[in-house]
Amino acid sequence: MIAITSNHITDERIAEIVHHIEKHGVQAHVSKGVDRTVIGIIGKADPKLAEQLRQMSGIENVIKISKSYKLASREFHPDNTVIKIKDVAIGGEELVIMGGPCAVESPQQIDDIARLVKAAGGQVLRGGAFKPRTGPYSFQGVGVEGLIMMAEAGRKHGLLTITEVMTPEYVDVCAEYADILQVGTRNMQNFDLLRKLGQTDRPVLLKRGFSATYDEFLNAAEYILAGGNPNVMLCERGIRTFETYTRNTLDLSAIPVLQSLSHLPVISDPSHGTGRRELVEPMSKASVAAGADGLIVEMHTDPDNSMTGDGVQSLFPDQFAKLLLDLEKLAPLCGKTFNTAKSFTFA
Numbered sequence: 238m239i240a241i242t243s244n245h246i247t248d249e250r251i252a253e254i255v256h257h258i259e260k261h262g263v264q265a266h267v268s269k270g271v272d273r274t275v276i277g278i279i280g281k282a283d284p285k286l287a288e289q290l291r292q293m294s295g296i297e298n299v300i301k302i303s304k305s306y307k308l309a310s311r312e313f314h315p316d317n318t319v320i321k322i323k324d325v326a327i328g329g330e331e332l333v334i335m336g337g338p339c340a341v342e343s344p345q346q347i348d349d350i351a352r353l354v355k356a357a358g359g360q361v362l363r364g365g366a367f368k369p370r371t372g373p374y375s376f377q378g379v380g381v382e383g384l385i386m387m388a389e390a391g392r393k394h395g396l397l398t399i400t401e402v403m404t405p406e407y408v409d410v411c412a413e414y415a416d417i418l419q420v421g422t423r424n425m426q427n428f429d430l431l432r433k434l435g436q437t438d439r440p441v442l443l444k445r446g447f448s449a450t451y452d453e454f455l456n457a458a459e460y461i462l463a464g465g466n467p468n469v470m471l472c473e474r475g476i477r478t479f480e481t482y483t484r485n486t487l488d489l490s491a492i493p494v495l496q497s498l499s500h501l502p503v504i505s506d507p508s509h510g511t512g513r514r515e516l517v518e519p520m521s522k523a524s525v526a527a528g529a530d531g532l533i534v535e536m537h538t539d540p541d542n543s544m545t546g547d548g549v550q551s552l553f554p555d556q557f558a559k560l561l562l563d564l565e566k567l568a569p570l571c572g573k574t575f576n577t578a579k580s581f582t583f584a
Contacts, residue, residue, distance in 0.1 A: 239313050240276040240290045243297040250295045251276070257293070261286050266308055270316045273297070277313045279463065306455040306499075308462040309469075314500040320440050320468045322397055322416055325360045327440075327470060328502030332568045332575040333531035335361035335399055335504070336557055339547040341383035344390075349538055350554075351390035357558040358565070358577030361417065362387060362396040363533055367403050384414035391416070399442060399533070405433035412439045422447050422474055422509075425457050435464015442504060442533070444472040447485060455499055470502045471495050472533065473524075475510030484512020484550065487520050492527040503528070508535040508550045517552055518560050525564060525571050534560070 240258075242251065251267060251274060258265040263280035278286070290299045304310050319329040327333050336359040341347045351362050366383030379386075384400060391398040399417035402408050403424060411418055417440045424430055425446035434441050441461055445454045458469050473492060475485025487510030495503050505524035507517045521532050536557040540548030552560065561577050568575035 238278040238282060238287060238299065238301050239307075240278065240296050241298045241300065242274040242276065242295050244273065246274060246295045254290070254293060254295060257289070258282075258286065266313075268314045270314070273315075275313055275315070277302075277307055279307055304455075304498075305452065306459040308467075309455045309458045309499045309501060311498060311500050316500065318467070318500045318502060320470065320502060322440060325397055327504075328530050330572075330574050332525060332529075332564065332573040333361065333504075334359040334561060334564070334575075335363045335531065335533040336536045337363035338365075338537045338543065339535055339551065340365040340544060341379060341387050342544050344386045346538070347383075347386050347390045348393065350536065351387075351394040351396055353538070353554045353557070354536065355394040355396055357554075358561045358575070359557075360397060361533075362391050362394070362398050363400070363419075363535075364398070365401050366411075367401060367407065381410060381414075384411060388414040402430070402434075405429050408433045408437055412437050415439070417442055417470075419472075420444060425449055425454065428460055431457060431460035432464055435461045435466045437466060439466075440468035440470065441466065442470045442472050444474045444506070445476070445488075445491070447475065447477040449476075451491065451494055451498065455495075458499070458501060470504050470530075471499065472504040472506055473510070473529075474506035475512075483510075483516065485510055487511055487524075489520075489523055489527045492524060492529050496528060502530040504531045504533055505529040506533045508533070508547075508552075512550045514540070514550055514552060514556075517550065518556065518563075521560055522563065522567055525567055525573065528571065530573075532564075 255265040261283050263282045266277040268275045287299050320327045336354040341364040364387045397416040400415040401419040402411040419442045422444045461469050475487045478486040507520035535551040537543050537551040540551035565575050565577050
């Protein structure tokens, strides 16, 4: 259920309404938009509460939300959420590019790649320190040392950093070194992890499970939002279908669908979505055309010898740079801005 306030309501009156709602043993989440404020009521409320709210001064309407996800729904938050991290705004007018290797391998490797991501016009350096692998004998990442390496490379080259966190126990240490925390497809419904991420102040990029419906995906985001962290990005990274030519099937329709259902920024991952280097460029452009707020793209200086074995989906540096130059031309046609020459300087 949501309560929509009238225009020009004071903060003091909103606080009074919130206090009244919470006396009924439910939570009240306030979302201030451009033209109105929406108060979301989370929990099983007394049926009489809706009628009480309708009669209170300052309340314009009370609407029942039928969806199981409340805070993630566009009904609760009509305006797009824009996540601001230092000089980068995700979900706004600018297209955001996250680039880098599947895994951090060495200080030299991540420093070289960070320099190239920055030179091409990327804003965020990606890299895994802890790697969830299908087989137990595959390379599992270098751990906390990798976090330190990536943090140093990000600071040196003026890039934000994003890394995957796999368990609740590692949320705090990953948050200490990375600007954005990523939840991989295998952990989309790791509810203990999602609850823990709801308690951190770091933005979260939540990847869609490879067999998850939109409803399941948004309910996973709801766990983080309900925990108190409003800064969640949704990432379409391909789903499992009958087709075997590509690693996954990148669901481009997910981008406009999720944007119609939710206010959260939507990021596309064409690298995992296809698993084939030659498809990353066209699917990146298709994602932007579909309305994506950003891309997360694998790039490696020596992809054929990467330690994870995911080199077949990683771009070479020259391919990454060319892609971003093409996106600079494409973005304005799709309602976004992107400038490869823009320089970010972080304090």
